[in-house]
Structures are given as structure tokens and as C-alpha cells.
Amino acid sequence: MNASDARRDLYALVKHAEDDGVTTLIHRMGSKREDRVLLAPLDRFPAARKAGAFPSWALSAAQKEFGTLVSQAASGQPQVLRRNTTSVAVLLPADPHTSVPSSDPAAPSGAAPAGGAVNSQGQQDRESAPRRLATLGDAIGSVLTTGPADGPTFGLPGLDAATGGLQPGRLTLVAAAPNVGGSLLGLAAARTTALVDHRTVLYAASGPNRDDVFRRILSAETGGDYPRLKQGRLTDYEQDVARQLMQAGDVLLIDDGSNLTAEDIAETAPHMEGLALVVVDRLQAAHSARLPLSGNRLPDASQILSTLARTLHVSVLAVVDSDDPTLLGLLDADVLLTLTATTDPGRVQVTVAERDFGVIGSAYLRPDLLHARFGDAEAVPVAGTGSEEWRLHTTPVERELADAALPYTSGAQKGLPSALTHLLAALRTALAAGDQAAIDELAASLAQAAAAPPRLPDTAEGRRLAAALHAYNAAAAASVTAQPSAPESARPAAASGAASDADEEVRRDDDDGLVPGDEEDEPQGAIFPALRILKDSVTRSKMHPVPVIRLEDREDGPWPLISEDMDGEPRWVHPDVTSTRVAHTRENGKRVRRDQLDVPASFGDGVLCLIDRNGSFPSACSAVPLAPNKLLHTGPLDAFDKTKAGIYQIDIPDWDYPGMPHPLGRLIDRPDDEGRVWVTTPHIKQLERLHRDGHLTTPVTIHDSWTGKANESLFKPFYTAAREARTELIQAGGEPYKNYKTRLSIALRLLWPKRPSQRSPFWRPDWRMSMVAEASVRHWLNAFKAVQEGHTLIALRNVDAAIFWTPDETPPGTYRIGTGFGQVKAKFIQPGEFIPEGDD
Numbered sequence: 001m002n003a004s005d006a007r008r009d010l011y012a013l014v015k016h017a018e019d020d021g022v023t024t025l026i027h028r029m030g031s032k033r034e035d036r037v038l039l040a041p042l043d044r045f046p047a048a049r050k051a052g053a054f055p056s057w058a059l060s061a062a063q064k065e066f067g068t069l070v071s072q073a074a075s076g077q078p079q080v081l082r083r084n085t086t087s088v089a090v091l092l093p094a095d096p097h098t099s100v101p102s103s104d105p106a107a108p109s110g111a112a113p114a115g116g117a118v119n120s121q122g123q124q125d126r127e128s129a130p131r132r133l134a135t136l137g138d139a140i141g142s143v144l145t146t147g148p149a150d151g152p153t154f155g156l157p158g159l160d161a162a163t164g165g166l167q168p169g170r171l172t173l174v175a176a177a178p179n180v181g182g183s184l185l186g187l188a189a190a191r192t193t194a195l196v197d198h199r200t201v202l203y204a205a206s207g208p209n210r211d212d213v214f215r216r217i218l219s220a221e222t223g224g225d226y227p228r229l230k231q232g233r234l235t236d237y238e239q240d241v242a243r244q245l246m247q248a249g250d251v252l253l254i255d256d257g258s259n260l261t262a263e264d265i266a267e268t269a270p271h272m273e274g275l276a277l278v279v280v281d282r283l284q285a286a287h288s289a290r291l292p293l294s295g296n297r298l299p300d301a302s303q304i305l306s307t308l309a310r311t312l313h314v315s316v317l318a319v320v321d322s323d324d325p326t327l328l329g330l331l332d333a334d335v336l337l338t339l340t341a342t343t344d345p346g347r348v349q350v351t352v353a354e355r356d357f358g359v360i361g362s363a364y365l366r367p368d369l370l371h372a373r374f375g376d377a378e379a380v381p382v383a384g385t386g387s388e389e390w391r392l393h394t395t396p397v398e399r400e401l402a403d404a405a406l407p408y409t410s411g412a413q414k415g416l417p418s419a420l421t422h423l424l425a426a427l428r429t430a431l432a433a434g435d436q437a438a439i440d441e442l443a444a445s446l447a448q449a450a451a452a453p454p455r456l457p458d459t460a461e462g463r464r465l466a467a468a469l470h471a472y473n474a475a476a477a478a479s480v481t482a483q484p485s486a487p488e489s490a491r492p493a494a495a496s497g498a499a500s501d502a503d504e505e506v507r508r509d510d511d512d513g514l515v516p517g518d519e520e521d522e523p524q525g526a527i528f529p530a531l532r533i534l535k536d537s538v539t540r541s542k543m544h545p546v547p548v549i550r551l552e553d554r555e556d557g558p559w560p561l562i563s564e565d566m567d568g569e570p571r572w573v574h575p576d577v578t579s580t581r582v583a584h585t586r587e588n589g590k591r592v593r594r595d596q597l598d599v600p601a602s603f604g605d606g607v608l609c610l611i612d613r614n615g616s617f618p619s620a621c622s623a624v625p626l627a628p629n630k631l632l633h634t635g636p637l638d639a640f641d642k643t644k645a646g647i648y649q650i651d652i653p654d655w656d657y658p659g660m661p662h663p664l665g666r667l668i669d670r671p672d673d674e675g676r677v678w679v680t681t682p683h684i685k686q687l688e689r690l691h692r693d694g695h696l697t698t699p700v701t702i703h704d705s706w707t708g709k710a711n712e713s714l715f716k717p718f719y720t721a722a723r724e725a726r727t728e729l730i731q732a733g734g735e736p737y738k739n740y741k742t743r744l745s746i747a748l749r750l751l752w753p754k755r756p757s758q759r760s761p762f763w764r765p766d767w768r769m770s771m772v773a774e775a776s777v778r779h780w781l782n783a784f785k786a787v788q789e790g791h792t793l794i795a796l797r798n799v800d801a802a803i804f805w806t807p808d809e810t811p812p813g814t815y816r817i818g819t820g821f822g823q824v825k826a827k828f829i830q831p832g833e834f835i836p837e838g839d840d
Helices: 003-008 008-020 059-064 068-075 136-144 157-163 182-196 210-222 226-230 236-251 262-271 295-312 325-331 385-394 396-409 416-435 438-452 460-478 501-510 530-539 615-622 665-669 681-692 716-732 732-751 765-788
Strands: 024-029 034-040 056-057 079-083 086-093 172-175 201-205 253-254 275-283 313-322 337-342 348-354 358-368 375-377 579-584 590-598 608-612 646-651 676-678 702-709 791-795 801-806 824-829
Touching: 003 008, 003 024, 003 157, 003 226, 008 024, 008 034, 008 059, 008 086, 008 765, 024 608, 056 325, 059 068, 059 079, 059 348, 068 079, 068 086, 068 665, 157 348, 172 182, 172 295, 172 396, 182 210, 182 275, 182 337, 182 375, 201 676, 210 226, 210 253, 236 253, 262 275, 262 295, 295 313, 295 325, 313 325, 313 608, 337 579, 348 608, 358 608, 375 765, 396 416, 396 460, 396 765, 438 460, 501 676, 530 590, 530 716, 530 732, 590 681, 590 791, 615 716, 615 732, 615 765, 646 765, 676 681, 681 765, 716 732, 732 765, 765 791, 765 801
Parallel strands: 056 079, 172 313, 172 337, 201 253, 201 275, 275 313
Antiparallel strands: 024 034, 034 086, 079 086, 337 348, 348 358, 358 375, 579 590, 608 801, 608 824, 646 676, 646 702, 791 801
16 A cells, blocks of 8 residues: 555554554655555554654654654654554564664663664663673684584474574574464474483473373374373373373473463573473464463563573474464564475475574475374375375365364264264275275265265364365266266256356365465466455455454354355256266366256257356456445344345245245255254345245244445455456457456455465455355346246256256347356257356
8 A cells, every 4th residue: 555545544544453453564655765664553563562662643643744654664663653642553664674673672772673673783781791702713613512413303304404403592483373283393392302312391381281282292102193182082002101101201391380471481491400492382473361472472472582592502492373474573583483384285384494594494294183293294105105196196175074074083073973984084094094995995985975964063073074075075076087978867956067167166165276375466467466456446445344354253253154055056957857967078088077958848849048157256246245344243133234234044935936946046955953044145135125026925034143334346346357357358268368267266265265274365254155145146036037038947057057948049038148247158959968068
């Protein structure tokens, strides 16, 4: 954002930083240079909270002198912004080479800062003792006489080679987003140092308790399932190992006391004889009143731990549950290890960086979260099968199903039929062993189970397994097979559908379809920078949208209630028509399955008219009713409020209109125990309209709701840009048009990335599902108009495919033929021929 816009929107940007933790990049072009600053929440620079530490400005004064503040902040002088007398945000330099004062203003002016270099020269305290100086000869002699470094290691050869081990006297920071496994690296170093090298370790547990630490060690040492060990169920072998650890573990001391602080760790460490390693698990990025090692107290804690390492000449390893570069810069560790998930769930990359040199190496690890440990990624899963070859023969859908099944196969969770439990346990065993033959043998049974899954517990674990089974079923239905070309028996409508762009996107959505790097803005000169345009559409809104729901809020409130089924896509075939799946070979040799529809003679003479809607999803963006801000619990409602949008729990209305599917599509197949479903605003508005027109006999009853102020134009600029680009690129065709469609699809899927490891500038499931539901509603209404005019609907699929029976090879007049958004292409095929895939 340029400085002029930031000046105008200063109050809103500050509130966004204060309430939602959002940091805004601001740039200003001066006469000789470009100034770049960050308008950031105070958590990014905790020292700004201290009165008088830095220049501070009331918001009204800051708005008047904003250009001056930007210049001063860009030159390394943070500018604190106040609301009355309360500090609420801070302007910081955006460029890492800019000098920044110490985050501890009470430190001597020459002290090393937490966020960069100091501006002024320090004045030595004249009453202090002279500092001891070493000559270059002293340093060389020390290196030559001490020999190879004898610091602790992780016990992981690849990582130890990349880091050179954990050097005494240095603070090493392990940075990883939640669920990547950062704590397991701290545990690996502690296990190796204490149990293998028999050296003393202080394990400061500010998160896990001592029982958690012990169970993780026992799981890693024995290979026992960690969830089972948490229940206290140990095998005889595990009990023997536990007794051995009890005898050998007197060199591993755990401090899990309440209110553990960095000062407590620094006071305890000097009294431990032969101390070789201090592990701090963990530093929590989000503020917590009960955890001193959290939030804005982390920079000070990091300085204390760094001083402890230098003073005692021991290795200090701290784990932080974030990979935010701004926070990591404030913590200012000597060595930084950043764990990043890769496109392969079986590999995690560790990037090694030193403060003075930047990135110096990297390594790959293989997460074994079931057994609370990492292994070298290059380890061979079974004899004769290299890891690269093995990854080529497994799919993310299979691995996600195995991971989602873990709570049930381990016995930690109940409520799954025993037959399915055994089947999923067999899948986990086959995947772990790399037994491709076993996986192939299980495929048919897994597909059958996924096609008709049992009712699963309404818990986080149950919902994850349900989603994994749904994704497996979708992948199985669309998978490449080598079955004989004889027709299969008729399948339910939900399992069949004409292939099209939307069909492809549904399949990719089931498996997320996103890879690391998709979240990055397209380079300058890109054919269609869809993500940049979508982000700009959101940020320019005067309603100050909240594009990302915080990680800690996602397991509560409305978010667990939102599912892919809320798209309400119609997957329907006329009850008198027989639908059969047949094998088909594409021009590129790929074998797929296509629909074959057999129309009874009672329908009279005619042909199948295939309607393919253009750009259903981006077209829906022209007017999607959604709530740009957070959803609030508004409970039962007497009537739908047009000024609100969100999600609503309703009864499934009765529908008996002949020759037309239910307006809620596949949503009606997944009611709760009371026969209710959650829907988004587009479907509520659709049902209201149908009741108003007399097609529904009873009004919609809203039993529960989560809503916010409605807006239909949030994505309108994105729609306009996409429509204009399509008009130009569809004429050119070829790779430019394919690239346009790919970038369009990626941008819209980033509204709700499924995998925790996938980064995105968005995390709004309600936005994504409202957009898809809007496309589904428009598709249904167009087909309904045609049926009302007397046309015979044969099938209605996804958000863009409709098939009519037309005697005169003329498409229904309710559709507009053309290549633009909202328009359709029409094809005609003879009865008995398979339905070709869409080409839009």
C-alpha cells in the first residue's frame, strides 16, 4: 500500500493490526530512495509498549505527519502510534538491513539488539571492570587445541551434517508452524545427548508436562504408538524399556513447573553438574496469560537464554511454534532451524541459517509422528525400495486416510466398526512397509467402505476421517483404471457425472490440489495474476474484511460446522434414465471413465443436449452474498435477514417438483440426527425465493445461525478482471488460456486451503463455500427455468453440466449460447453414446 492510501485509511489499518494482528507493508517514494515500513501490531516489537522508549504519536497527529513518520521509521527509528495515551501499533522498517534499536530500551546503548543493529555507539561504563580481550593468536590456538566440536547432536546424520551439531555457547532456535513437529527435534537432541552420550540435559517443558515428555521418549525408543501410550497401555516390552530408562535417565531432568520463565531456567542451569544441553519446549507465539514463555515476552526470554548459553558455555535449543520471519528476527538466535512441510507428507525440509551468514545448509527429515520422532528422509522403507520410488507409488489421498485413521486404529478413539478399523489398520501397515502389493489388494475394500461410510462421531477426529473417506471415494470414482470396457452396473447419481472443469476442480479440492508456492503472488508480467487481483479485491473493500481466521480460533465457533457438502451441488440423473459408467481412452492414451445415459422409449424421439456453463465459479464472484468480517453466533432466527450473511441450520424442505432435483443438491444426503443441515446464504436466498413463488409449501425455519453484515461485491473486481481477461485469452487459446484457467482455479481454492501446512493469504471456509454454493444455485435455477418451459432434464451435475432431451437438436431458450461468463456451449450426441468431457 502506498503512503497516501495508508494515511487515508490509518485508523482502519491500526484497528486491523490491533484486533486481528495484521501487518501492512507501506511504501513511499522520496526524492532519492523508496521508504518501506511495516505498520505492525505491538506483538511484533514488544519494546514499543514501554512508555517513552520511542517516539510516539496520537493517531490524529500521526495522520497529519504521516510522511515524516514513514521516513523516520524506514531509517531505523520505530514510531509508536497511540489511541489517546494507549499504544496500539508501531511503524517499523521493512528492509532487514535497516538499523533498528534494541527491543530492550533499558539495555546499554551498545547492547546487541533483538531485531538488528543499534544506531548509536555504546558508552562503556567507566566504573566497570576492564573487559578481557583476546588476540587473534589466542583464538587460533584455542581452535587448534580443542579439536573437533564436541557439542550435542540430534542423532540424525543428515541434520547433524548440515548443522555441525549444537555448538556450546550458542542459542539454536527450532522454528516450525504447529503440527510440523518442531518439538520432536528438541526431543531428539535431548534423547541423543542423555540416553546415548550420557550427558546431562535440562528439559524445560513450557507446554508439555513431564508425563508427555516421558511418553514421547518411550514411543520414540520402542516404536510404540504414542496415542496408545498416552492411555497408559504399555506392552511388556515397553514396560521393560521404561524400567531401563528409569535407571539410565537420571541425566535427563525435566522442569515442567507452572509459570516457567526464562529467568527460572537461567537460575536452575548453573546448579546442574556437567550440563551439556538445555532444551526449551516451547516458546509460544500466541499470547497466553498462563504461559510466561509466550507472546510479547518472547524477545526478552530469547535474550536471557542467549546469555545463559554464553555464560555457561552450554548448548541451548529452544523450540518456537511459528515460522513468522518477523517474530524470528526479534528472537535473534545464533542459529535458526526452520522446518517446512513439503509437497510430500513423508518429507520435511530443515533450513539451517546463522545470524551472520544467512542460510548455510539444509536437510530433509522423515516425520514419524505416530512414534514421536524423525528419521532421515533418505531412509529406505523396505529393502530394495528407495524413498523416491516409493513416493511415486503412493498418493496424498491414501496417506491422509491413513493419518486420519490413526486415532481409531491406535485405540485412542472409539466409535468405528471393527471391520473398518481392521481395514484401515491394514492400510497403515502397508503404507509404513512400502508394500505396494498389499495396498493394491486393499484398494477394492477401501473403495467400497469409502463409498458407504458409517456415521462417524461428531468430533475433530471423526470429521477428519469422514473427510478423508470422502476424498478417497472421490479419487476412486475418478481414478485411472484398466478395467475391461464392459459397462459397470448403474451407480448412484452422486457417484457419476459428466466430466468438466468444475468436476476436475471438485476432485482437486477433495485432495486440496494446492502445493507450496501457490500462495505466492504471480510474477510481474504473468498472463493473469489471479491471486494478486483477488487479494486486491479484498483489501480495497471499505468493510475491512478479515481474510484469515486465526489458527487458535478454527476449532471453535462456526468453522468446524462448514464442510464441502455445503456446495449443494446437484448430482442427479432422471429416475427413468439409466446411467452407466464405461471405460474410455483419451487421445493422450489416458484411461478414464465416462457416463453413458440410456433414455427410455417413452421420452420419444430426440438427442441428448449437453449444456456446459462457462466459468461457473468466477462468474459467481460477480455477486456472492457473504460476511467479510467475522461470523457472530446469532442463534435461531424468526426470519432470514437480508442484511446478514453467513451459515444457517435449517430443516430440509420437502420437494416434489417432477423432473427436477432437490434445490439443496447433495446436502440432503447428509442430515444430522434431527434431519437438519447447515447451508450458506445463497441457498437460504434460493429457498426463500422458491417459497415466495409457491414452489415450497412451508417457509424456511432457521434453528441456528452464525452471521455477519452482508456484502455481495467483495469479489466483484476479481470477477470483472477475470471476465475481461477471458474475452481476450479465449481467442488466443493454447498455453496462455490454460495458464489463465490454472491461476484462476488456484486463487479461488486458496480461499480455503485444506492442509495445515499449506500457506495462503486467506483462510475463510465460509467465503469459499458461499462462492461455490452461489455457482450451484445459479446452475440449478437456469435448469429449473428450462424445465418450467417444458424441456425435459435428463441429468444435472456439479455447477456447470446439464443434459436435456431435445427432439429438434435445439438447446433450451433459457440458456445464452456463447463463450462469455454465464453463457453456455451446447453439444448434441445420440442416445447410448458416452458423455464427453467438458473443454472449457
